[in-house]
Amino acid sequence: MAKNGGFGNEPDFDFNRVAGIGKKVGASFLHRLRWVGLGLVLLLAGLTTYYQVEPEEAGLVLRFGRYVRTTAPGPHFMLPFGIERVLKIPVERQLKEEFGFHTTRADVRSEYGRDENDERVSNMLTGDLNVAVVEWIVQYKIADPYLYAFRVRNVQATFRDMSEAAMRQVIGDHSVTEVLTVGRETIQSKARERLQELCDTYETGIRVLQLVLQNVDPPEPVRPSFNEVNQAIQERERSINEAWAEYSRVIPEAKGKAEQAIQSAEGYATERVNQARGQANRFLALQTEYQKSPQVTRSRLYLETLGAVLPKAGKRIVLDQDLKGLLPLLQLGSQEK
Amino acid sequence: MSRLFWSVTLVVAGLLLLFGSMFTVMENEQVIVTRFGKIVRGPIGSPGLHWKQPFIDDVLRFDKRWLEWDGEPNQVPTRDKKYIWVDSYARWRITDPVRFYERLRDEGPAQSRLDDIIDGEIRNTIASHDLIEIVRSTSREFEKGDENEDRVVNPGDFKVELGRDELTRIVLHKASDITPEYGIELADVRIKRINYVDSVQVKVFDRMISERKQIAERSRSEGQGKSAEIRGKIERELKQIESEAFRQAEEIRGRGDAEAAAIYATAYNKDPDLYQFLKTLDTYKATIDQNTSVVLSTDNELFRYLRSDK
Numbered sequence: 150m151a152k153n154g155g156f157g158n159e160p161d162f163d164f165n166r167v168a169g170i171g172k173k174v175g176a177s178f179l180h181r182l183r184w185v186g187l188g189l190v191l192l193l194a195g196l197t198t199y200y201q202v203e204p205e206e207a208g209l210v211l212r213f214g215r216y217v218r219t220t221a222p223g224p225h226f227m228l229p230f231g232i233e234r235v236l237k238i239p240v241e242r243q244l245k246e247e248f249g250f251h252t253t254r255a256d257v258r259s260e261y262g263r264d265e266n267d268e269r270v271s272n273m274l275t276g277d278l279n280v281a282v283v284e285w286i287v288q289y290k291i292a293d294p295y296l297y298a299f300r301v302r303n304v305q306a307t308f309r310d311m312s313e314a315a316m317r318q319v320i321g322d323h324s325v326t327e328v329l330t331v332g333r334e335t336i337q338s339k340a341r342e343r344l345q346e347l348c349d350t351y352e353t354g355i356r357v358l359q360l361v362l363q364n365v366d367p368p369e370p371v372r373p374s375f376n377e378v379n380q381a382i383q384e385r386e387r388s389i390n391e392a393w394a395e396y397s398r399v400i401p402e403a404k405g406k407a408e409q410a411i412q413s414a415e416g417y418a419t420e421r422v423n424q425a426r427g428q429a430n431r432f433l434a435l436q437t438e439y440q441k442s443p444q445v446t447r448s449r450l451y452l453e454t455l456g457a458v459l460p461k462a463g464k465r466i467v468l469d470q471d472l473k474g475l476l477p478l479l480q481l482g483s484q485e486k
Numbered sequence: 487m488s489r490l491f492w493s494v495t496l497v498v499a500g501l502l503l504l505f506g507s508m509f510t511v512m513e514n515e516q517v518i519v520t521r522f523g524k525i526v527r528g529p530i531g532s533p534g535l536h537w538k539q540p541f542i543d544d545v546l547r548f549d550k551r552w553l554e555w556d557g558e559p560n561q562v563p564t565r566d567k568k569y570i571w572v573d574s575y576a577r578w579r580i581t582d583p584v585r586f587y588e589r590l591r592d593e594g595p596a597q598s599r600l601d602d603i604i605d606g607e608i609r610n611t612i613a614s615h616d617l618i619e620i621v622r623s624t625s626r627e628f629e630k631g632d633e634n635e636d637r638v639v640n641p642g643d644f645k646v647e648l649g650r651d652e653l654t655r656i657v658l659h660k661a662s663d664i665t666p667e668y669g670i671e672l673a674d675v676r677i678k679r680i681n682y683v684d685s686v687q688v689k690v691f692d693r694m695i696s697e698r699k700q701i702a703e704r705s706r707s708e709g710q711g712k713s714a715e716i717r718g719k720i721e722r723e724l725k726q727i728e729s730e731a732f733r734q735a736e737e738i739r740g741r742g743d744a745e746a747a748a749i750y751a752t753a754y755n756k757d758p759d760l761y762q763f764l765k766t767l768d769t770y771k772a773t774i775d776q777n778t779s780v781v782l783s784t785d786n787e788l789f790r791y792l793r794s795d796k
Contacts, residue, residue, distance in 0.1 A: 211512070211513060211533075212534070213510040213511075213533075213534045213535035214510040214511055214512035214513060214515070214533045214534060214535075215511075215513060215532075215533035215534035215535075216513045216533065269679065269681075270679075272681055273679070273680075273681075274621045274680050274681070274682070275621075276621060276622050276628065276644055277628065277643075277644055278617065278618065278621065278644075278690070279690070279694050279697075280681075280682070280687070280690060280691070280694070298513070298514070299513045299514040299550075299551065300514075300551055300552060301551050301552045301577075302514075302549055302551040302552065302553050302554065303554055306554060306556075307552070307554060307577065310554075310556065310575045310676075310678055311676075313678050313679065314575070314676040314677065314678050317677070317678070317679065317680070318623055318650055318651075321621040321622055321623065321650060321680075322622050322623045322624055322626060323628065324628035324629075324644075325694075326628070326629075326630070327628055327629050331629050332629060347674075350673065350674060351552050351577055351673065351674070352552070367694070368691065368694075370691045370695075371691050371694045371695050371698065374694070374695040374698035374699055374702070375698055377698060377699065377702045378698045378701050378702045378705065380702070381701070381702035381703070381705035381706045381709075382702075382705050384705070384706055384709055385705045385706060385708055385709025385712070386709070387709070388709040388710060388712070388713040389709055389712045389713055389716065391713065392712070392713035392714075392715075392716035392717055392720075393716060395716075395717065395720060396716055396719065396720050399720050399724060400720065400723055400724070400727070403723070403724050403727045403728060404727055406728075406731070407727045407728060407730065407731030408731070410731045410732065410734075410735045411731055411734045411735050411738065413735065414734065414735030414736070414737075414738040414739045414742075415738050417738070417739050417742055418738045418739055418741055418742020418743075418745070419742065420742070421739075421742040421743055421745070421746040422742055422745045422746050422749065424746065425745070425746030425747070425749035425750050426749055428750065428753075429749045429750055429752070429753030429754075430753070432753050432754060432760075432761065432764070433753050433756065435760075435764070436756055436757045436760055439757070439760055440757075443760075447763065448787070450763070450764070450767060451763075451767065451787060452787075452788065454767040454770055454771060455770070455788055457771065458770045458771055458774045459774075459780060461774055461775055461776060461778075462774050462775070462776065462778045462779065462780045463775075463776040463777050463778055463779060464778075464779035464780065465779075465780045465782070466779060466780065466781045466782065467781075467782050467783075467784060467789065468781060468782070468783050468784065469783070469784050
């Protein structure tokens with residue numbers, strides 16, 4: 150009625166007339182309002198009926214709170230006015246949780262921090278009752294959006310609890326040496342399996358893609374002694390290697406020398422045999438001829454030899470065969486040429 | 487005017503009545519309906535649209551999902567008198583909202599009841615077992631990083647009878663005996679964290695350090711021992727190789743000598759006299775040089791012709 154206020158300025162106020170006009174104006178106003186209202190309702194219907202699911206998401210449609218269908222990415226329609234509502238869950242997104250540290254700035258060169266809470270997460274007992282500091286990450290995906298949305302409250306916190314429990318259990322079954330060195334692969338895969346089991350038990354709808362151990366260290370105060378062990382092992386390897394190096398230097402050489410000695414002995418033997426054969430054959434040849442005329446040959450050989458030998462001798466003394474006892478008088482040894 | 491008024495009023499009243507008598511149950515909810523505080527309809531678990539008496543009926547909603555329970559870290563002594571912090575968690579859900587509502591009203595009191603029940607059971611269980619039973623799950627043998635590890639720590643100390651899984655199962659079992667009376671189901675109780683209390687931790691660190699030092703010491707002396715062993719081996723093999731070679735060489739030489747001797751003997755045996763003669767001549771050739779004085783008697787064959795009497 151306030152809209153009709155302009156008419157109130159009429160000097161001769163006729164209520165009936167005003168009322169009449171009022172009625173007329175009111176009717177047309179109501180008439181118009183109906184269209185506006187209808188328009189608004191349609192607009193609202195349009196707005197509440199259309200929705201879009203992003204490529205990485207799945208849309209869960211609830212009718213009066215009851216789950217009715219899951220829709221794929223793309224534009225969709227549903228019943229308006231909140232009769233149906235949609236819950237969008239990022240099923241294709243790879244999600245990541247960090248344990249024992251947190252990324253303070255994710256960039257090409259990310260920065261990481263550790264606060265008191267992280268320390269509580271990463272300090273754990275190993276199976277031989279030692280302490281290790283273990284940092285790890287878990288990458289996961291929402292495999293079942295229905296379970297993820299409706300079966301567990303506060304899935305993320307639950308997931309973190311499960312991950313810690315799983316990791317501690319696995320670490321608790323390995324020695325500190327295994328945790329720090331040889332067991333990393335096994336620990337990763339066992340923890341991943343356990344975590345997945347827990348995820349399935351609690352119907353989280355989460356699939357664990359990867360569980361990766363990050364820094365795994367002994368606690369700060371004992372770190373130097375662990376390094377000492379590594380050093381000592383290095384030292385041991387080194388001295389053993391050095392000894393083996395000496396071995397492989399010395400032994401092959403000795404083997405070579407041994408072979409040489411044997412070869413040389415073979416050579417000697419062959420030489421001896423050949424010499425013997427040669428000399429024997431020479432002797433036999435000579436002997437064959439000798440037998441034909443022994444006297445002559447014998448004399449010839451003897452005289453030839455003396456002929457060759459005597460000129461070389463420093464002193465030649467000829468004694469009569471009857472002369473005896475002269476020999477001691479000759480100063481044989483001291484005689485120079 | 488009055489017609490309009492009444493029709494509007496009627497529509498509004500109708501709508502109020504309609505909205506007042508319907509309610510939705512979400513996928514993750516379960517409800518009970520009370521009238522003046524009295525439960526009139528037991529748990530409605532199926533989601534969707536439901537009807538009630540307008541205005542006088544109240545709808546109480548309860549979560550149907552797995553809910554968290556996260557215990558406060560507790561300082562507990564184990565049977566072997568080691569003080570540890572234990573931080574556990576559990577998952578539970580309201581299985582009987584009627585009973586839950588009657589006994590606990592809502593989740594706040596439920597959490598504190600769970601604190602009492604689970605914390606108590608965990609304490610009892612831990613206090614009646616050795617620390618190792620809570621830490622380990624199986625008695626699997628540790629893989630050895632270095633053989634010295636094994637000599638320093640005794641692997642027999644780390645065998646378990648039950649293990650963590652079994653202990654948490656005991657806790658879950660005992661706690662689950664109690665929770666149904668509150669309309670609660672426990673899915674799982676798990677130990678999230680175990681840590682030594684600070685004063686024990688210091689001692690553990692000391693022990694770890696001394697263990698490592700022992701291992702290091704052993705490694706070092708083992709290195710020295712091994713290398714001495716290798717050097718000994720070198721010496722032994724060297725002697726063996728050299729003596730073997732010597733033996734073989736001598737044998738070969740001997741065989742050569744023997745064969746040569748046999749050849750000589752066969753040949754010279756044909757005429758030993760000639761051999762002796764020739765050998766003597768050779769000896770002359772070999773021995774007489776400028777330092778030799780030769781004394782010859784005239785009865786020597788060489789001088790046969792110098793003698794007048796013959």
